Amino acid sequence: MAATMNLIATPSVLRRIPTLVTRAAWLLAPAFACVVACASHQNPAETPAPAAPTQSAAPAAPTASESAAVAPAPTGPINWDAMSKEQRGAYMKQVVMPKMKEVFVAFDAKKYGDMKCNTCHGSGAVNGSFTMPNPELPKLPSDMSKFKQWAAKKPQMTEFMLKHVKPEMAKLLNEPEYDPATKTGFGCGACHTMEK
Ligand code: HEC
Ligand code: HEC
Numbered sequence: 001m002a003a004t005m006n007l008i009a010t011p012s013v014l015r016r017i018p019t020l021v022t023r024a025a026w027l028l029a030p031a032f033a034c035v036v037a038c039a040s041h042q043n044p045a046e047t048p049a050p051a052a053p054t055q056s057a058a059p060a061a062p063t064a065s066e067s068a069a070v071a072p073a074p075t076g077p078i079n080w081d082a083m084s085k086e087q088r089g090a091y092m093k094q095v096v097m098p099k100m101k102e103v104f105v106a107f108d109a110k111k112y113g114d115m116k117c118n119t120c121h122g123s124g125a126v127n128g129s130f131t132m133p134n135p136e137l138p139k140l141p142s143d144m145s146k147f148k149q150w151a152a153k154k155p156q157m158t159e160f161m162l163k164h165v166k167p168e169m170a171k172l173l174n175e176p177e178y179d180p181a182t183k184t185g186f187g188c189g190a191c192h193t194m195e196k
Helices: 004-007 011-017 053-057 063-068 084-106 117-122 146-152 155-172
Strands: none
Touching: 084 117, 084 155, 146 155
Protein backbone atom coordinates (compact mmCIF):
# COMPACT_ATOMS: atom_id res chain seq x y z
CA MET A 1 0.00 0.00 0.00
CA ALA A 2 1.24 3.45 -0.80
CA ALA A 3 0.20 4.73 2.59
CA THR A 4 2.22 2.07 4.30
CA MET A 5 5.25 3.00 2.30
CA ASN A 6 4.98 6.57 3.44
CA LEU A 7 4.57 5.54 6.99
CA ILE A 8 7.69 3.48 7.17
CA ALA A 9 9.75 6.26 5.72
CA THR A 10 11.31 7.38 8.96
CA PRO A 11 11.96 5.63 12.24
CA SER A 12 10.24 8.31 14.25
CA VAL A 13 7.12 7.76 12.21
CA LEU A 14 7.44 4.02 12.51
CA ARG A 15 7.56 4.33 16.25
CA ARG A 16 4.12 5.77 16.32
CA ILE A 17 2.57 4.08 13.38
CA PRO A 18 -0.98 3.45 14.35
CA THR A 19 -2.15 0.39 12.49
CA LEU A 20 -5.44 2.17 12.42
CA VAL A 21 -4.22 4.69 9.91
CA THR A 22 -4.49 2.10 7.24
CA ARG A 23 -7.79 0.69 8.32
CA ALA A 24 -9.49 3.92 9.13
CA ALA A 25 -10.96 4.64 5.75
CA TRP A 26 -14.32 5.17 7.33
CA LEU A 27 -12.93 8.25 8.91
CA LEU A 28 -13.66 9.94 5.67
CA ALA A 29 -17.30 9.80 6.62
CA PRO A 30 -17.96 13.40 7.53
CA ALA A 31 -19.95 13.25 10.73
CA PHE A 32 -17.35 11.78 13.03
CA ALA A 33 -14.35 12.22 10.85
CA CYS A 34 -12.42 14.19 13.38
CA VAL A 35 -13.93 12.61 16.39
CA VAL A 36 -11.89 9.51 16.14
CA ALA A 37 -9.12 11.16 14.22
CA CYS A 38 -7.15 8.04 14.65
CA ALA A 39 -3.81 8.89 13.27
CA SER A 40 -1.09 10.05 15.49
CA HIS A 41 0.46 13.25 14.34
CA GLN A 42 3.23 12.45 11.97
CA ASN A 43 3.35 14.47 8.86
CA PRO A 44 5.12 12.77 5.97
CA ALA A 45 5.65 16.14 4.37
CA GLU A 46 7.72 16.95 7.43
CA THR A 47 7.69 20.69 7.66
CA PRO A 48 10.92 21.58 9.30
CA ALA A 49 10.50 23.67 12.39
CA PRO A 50 11.56 27.26 12.14
CA ALA A 51 15.30 27.28 12.16
CA ALA A 52 16.93 28.05 15.43
CA PRO A 53 17.78 31.73 15.58
CA THR A 54 21.47 30.96 15.69
CA GLN A 55 21.25 29.09 12.43
CA SER A 56 19.72 31.89 10.43
CA ALA A 57 21.90 34.47 12.08
CA ALA A 58 25.18 32.71 11.45
CA PRO A 59 24.80 30.07 8.77
CA ALA A 60 28.52 29.90 8.17
CA ALA A 61 29.55 28.71 11.62
CA PRO A 62 26.62 26.83 13.01
CA THR A 63 28.12 23.85 14.82
CA ALA A 64 29.04 25.23 18.19
CA SER A 65 26.01 27.44 18.61
CA GLU A 66 23.75 24.66 17.35
CA SER A 67 24.73 22.18 19.98
CA ALA A 68 24.43 24.91 22.57
CA ALA A 69 20.87 25.54 21.39
CA VAL A 70 19.72 21.95 21.83
CA ALA A 71 17.82 22.46 25.05
CA PRO A 72 14.10 22.83 24.44
CA ALA A 73 12.80 26.33 24.72
CA PRO A 74 9.87 26.30 27.09
CA THR A 75 8.00 28.71 24.88
CA GLY A 76 7.74 29.34 21.17
CA PRO A 77 7.30 26.83 18.39
CA ILE A 78 8.86 23.43 18.94
CA ASN A 79 9.69 20.65 16.54
CA TRP A 80 8.42 17.65 18.46
CA ASP A 81 9.66 15.13 15.97
CA ALA A 82 13.18 16.44 16.21
CA MET A 83 13.29 16.44 20.00
CA SER A 84 15.04 13.75 22.01
CA LYS A 85 13.12 11.80 24.59
CA GLU A 86 14.83 13.82 27.28
CA GLN A 87 13.85 17.09 25.71
CA ARG A 88 10.32 15.81 25.31
CA GLY A 89 10.14 14.86 28.95
CA ALA A 90 11.37 18.28 29.99
CA TYR A 91 8.87 19.96 27.70
CA MET A 92 6.07 17.79 29.06
CA LYS A 93 6.99 18.78 32.58
CA GLN A 94 7.50 22.47 31.97
CA VAL A 95 4.83 23.20 29.39
CA VAL A 96 2.43 20.35 28.65
CA MET A 97 1.62 19.24 32.17
CA PRO A 98 0.72 22.67 33.58
CA LYS A 99 -1.38 23.61 30.56
CA MET A 100 -3.17 20.29 30.22
CA LYS A 101 -3.87 20.18 33.93
CA GLU A 102 -5.49 23.58 33.57
CA VAL A 103 -7.61 22.24 30.71
CA PHE A 104 -8.67 19.11 32.61
CA VAL A 105 -9.35 21.02 35.82
CA ALA A 106 -11.57 23.47 33.95
CA PHE A 107 -13.61 20.45 32.90
CA ASP A 108 -13.68 18.65 36.25
CA ALA A 109 -11.74 20.18 39.12
CA LYS A 110 -12.56 17.43 41.55
CA LYS A 111 -11.48 14.59 39.35
CA TYR A 112 -8.38 16.23 37.88
CA GLY A 113 -7.16 18.39 40.74
CA ASP A 114 -4.43 15.84 41.27
CA MET A 115 -3.64 15.20 37.62
CA LYS A 116 -0.18 13.79 36.95
CA CYS A 117 1.88 12.37 34.11
CA ASN A 118 0.20 9.02 34.66
CA THR A 119 -3.25 10.40 33.86
CA CYS A 120 -2.12 10.20 30.24
CA HIS A 121 0.83 7.83 30.39
CA GLY A 122 -0.43 5.23 32.85
CA SER A 123 2.30 2.86 33.95
CA GLY A 124 4.55 4.35 31.27
CA ALA A 125 5.01 7.22 33.69
CA VAL A 126 6.22 4.79 36.32
CA ASN A 127 8.51 2.61 34.22
CA GLY A 128 9.82 5.56 32.24
CA SER A 129 8.75 4.38 28.79
CA PHE A 130 6.08 7.10 28.35
CA THR A 131 4.86 5.14 25.37
CA MET A 132 2.01 6.71 23.47
CA PRO A 133 -0.61 5.80 22.52
CA ASN A 134 -1.22 4.37 25.95
CA PRO A 135 -2.99 0.99 25.82
CA GLU A 136 -4.24 1.51 29.37
CA LEU A 137 -6.51 4.36 28.30
CA PRO A 138 -10.02 3.40 27.21
CA LYS A 139 -9.81 1.84 23.76
CA LEU A 140 -11.73 3.61 21.05
CA PRO A 141 -13.91 1.42 18.86
CA SER A 142 -12.45 1.44 15.38
CA ASP A 143 -15.78 0.85 13.74
CA MET A 144 -17.81 3.97 13.07
CA SER A 145 -21.19 2.78 14.29
CA LYS A 146 -19.70 1.18 17.36
CA PHE A 147 -17.81 4.35 18.03
CA LYS A 148 -20.99 6.39 17.89
CA GLN A 149 -22.70 4.07 20.36
CA TRP A 150 -19.73 4.16 22.67
CA ALA A 151 -19.36 7.93 22.49
CA ALA A 152 -23.08 8.41 23.07
CA LYS A 153 -22.63 6.82 26.49
CA LYS A 154 -20.01 9.38 27.37
CA PRO A 155 -21.12 12.50 25.59
CA GLN A 156 -19.47 15.01 27.91
CA MET A 157 -16.15 13.25 27.93
CA THR A 158 -16.23 12.85 24.17
CA GLU A 159 -16.99 16.49 23.65
CA PHE A 160 -14.32 17.53 26.09
CA MET A 161 -11.76 15.37 24.30
CA LEU A 162 -12.82 16.59 20.91
CA LYS A 163 -13.11 20.27 21.65
CA HIS A 164 -10.44 20.78 24.27
CA VAL A 165 -7.97 17.95 24.83
CA LYS A 166 -7.14 17.15 21.22
CA PRO A 167 -6.83 20.75 19.96
CA GLU A 168 -4.92 21.93 23.01
CA MET A 169 -2.49 19.04 22.89
CA ALA A 170 -1.96 19.51 19.15
CA LYS A 171 -1.16 23.15 19.78
CA LEU A 172 1.30 22.28 22.54
CA LEU A 173 3.09 19.83 20.28
CA ASN A 174 3.02 22.36 17.44
CA GLU A 175 1.31 19.82 15.23
CA PRO A 176 -1.67 20.22 12.95
CA GLU A 177 -4.83 18.51 14.12
CA TYR A 178 -5.77 15.30 12.42
CA ASP A 179 -7.01 15.82 8.92
CA PRO A 180 -8.98 12.92 7.45
CA ALA A 181 -8.13 14.06 3.95
CA THR A 182 -4.41 13.53 4.42
CA LYS A 183 -4.70 11.09 7.34
CA THR A 184 -2.02 12.98 9.16
CA GLY A 185 -2.04 15.22 12.16
CA PHE A 186 -2.60 14.88 15.87
CA GLY A 187 -5.76 12.96 16.73
CA CYS A 188 -7.38 10.78 19.37
CA GLY A 189 -5.14 7.93 18.29
CA ALA A 190 -2.06 9.72 19.59
CA CYS A 191 -3.21 8.94 23.13
CA HIS A 192 -5.81 6.19 22.81
CA THR A 193 -5.32 2.83 21.19
CA MET A 194 -8.13 1.34 19.15
CA GLU A 195 -10.11 -1.82 19.72
CA LYS A 196 -9.11 -4.63 17.44
C1 HEC B 1 -2.50 15.35 28.63
C2 HEC B 1 -1.77 14.15 28.41
C3 HEC B 1 -0.32 14.10 28.80
C4 HEC B 1 0.22 14.38 30.04
C5 HEC B 1 -0.49 14.85 31.28
C6 HEC B 1 1.63 14.10 29.92
N1 HEC B 1 1.92 13.67 28.67
FE1 HEC B 1 3.75 13.06 28.01
N2 HEC B 1 2.97 12.70 26.17
C7 HEC B 1 1.65 12.90 25.81
C8 HEC B 1 1.50 12.58 24.42
C9 HEC B 1 0.20 12.64 23.63
C10 HEC B 1 2.76 12.16 23.96
C11 HEC B 1 3.12 11.60 22.60
C12 HEC B 1 3.19 12.64 21.56
C13 HEC B 1 3.49 11.91 20.28
O1 HEC B 1 2.56 11.47 19.64
O2 HEC B 1 4.67 11.73 19.97
C14 HEC B 1 3.66 12.26 25.09
C15 HEC B 1 5.03 11.95 25.03
C16 HEC B 1 5.88 12.00 26.10
C17 HEC B 1 7.27 11.64 26.04
C18 HEC B 1 8.02 11.19 24.80
C19 HEC B 1 7.95 9.70 24.67
C20 HEC B 1 8.71 9.22 23.48
O3 HEC B 1 8.66 8.01 23.23
O4 HEC B 1 9.29 10.01 22.76
C21 HEC B 1 7.79 11.81 27.28
C22 HEC B 1 9.21 11.53 27.73
C23 HEC B 1 6.71 12.29 28.13
N3 HEC B 1 5.56 12.39 27.37
C24 HEC B 1 6.85 12.59 29.45
C25 HEC B 1 5.83 13.13 30.23
C26 HEC B 1 6.01 13.56 31.61
C27 HEC B 1 7.32 13.45 32.39
C28 HEC B 1 4.80 14.03 32.03
C29 HEC B 1 4.43 14.63 33.38
C30 HEC B 1 5.29 15.74 33.80
C31 HEC B 1 3.87 13.90 30.91
N4 HEC B 1 4.53 13.35 29.86
C32 HEC B 1 2.53 14.26 30.98
C33 HEC B 1 0.63 13.31 26.64
C34 HEC B 1 0.75 13.66 27.94
C1 HEC C 1 -3.69 14.06 24.96
C2 HEC C 1 -4.21 12.71 25.09
C3 HEC C 1 -5.63 12.46 24.64
C4 HEC C 1 -6.21 12.70 23.43
C5 HEC C 1 -5.60 13.35 22.22
C6 HEC C 1 -7.56 12.19 23.50
N1 HEC C 1 -7.78 11.65 24.72
FE1 HEC C 1 -9.50 10.79 25.36
N2 HEC C 1 -8.70 10.49 27.19
C7 HEC C 1 -7.42 10.85 27.56
C8 HEC C 1 -7.24 10.53 28.96
C9 HEC C 1 -5.96 10.78 29.76
C10 HEC C 1 -8.44 9.95 29.41
C11 HEC C 1 -8.74 9.38 30.79
C12 HEC C 1 -9.06 10.45 31.77
C13 HEC C 1 -9.32 9.84 33.11
O1 HEC C 1 -8.66 8.87 33.48
O2 HEC C 1 -10.20 10.35 33.79
C14 HEC C 1 -9.34 9.96 28.28
C15 HEC C 1 -10.64 9.51 28.34
C16 HEC C 1 -11.53 9.52 27.27
C17 HEC C 1 -12.92 9.12 27.35
C18 HEC C 1 -13.64 8.60 28.59
C19 HEC C 1 -13.72 7.12 28.50
C20 HEC C 1 -14.34 6.51 29.71
O3 HEC C 1 -14.57 5.29 29.66
O4 HEC C 1 -14.60 7.22 30.69
C21 HEC C 1 -13.45 9.28 26.12
C22 HEC C 1 -14.88 9.01 25.69
C23 HEC C 1 -12.39 9.77 25.25
N3 HEC C 1 -11.25 9.92 26.00
C24 HEC C 1 -12.52 10.02 23.91
C25 HEC C 1 -11.56 10.65 23.14
C26 HEC C 1 -11.79 11.04 21.77
C27 HEC C 1 -13.04 10.78 20.97
C28 HEC C 1 -10.66 11.69 21.36
C29 HEC C 1 -10.38 12.38 20.06
C30 HEC C 1 -11.30 13.45 19.75
C31 HEC C 1 -9.72 11.67 22.49
N4 HEC C 1 -10.32 11.03 23.53
C32 HEC C 1 -8.47 12.24 22.46
C33 HEC C 1 -6.45 11.40 26.77
C34 HEC C 1 -6.63 11.80 25.46
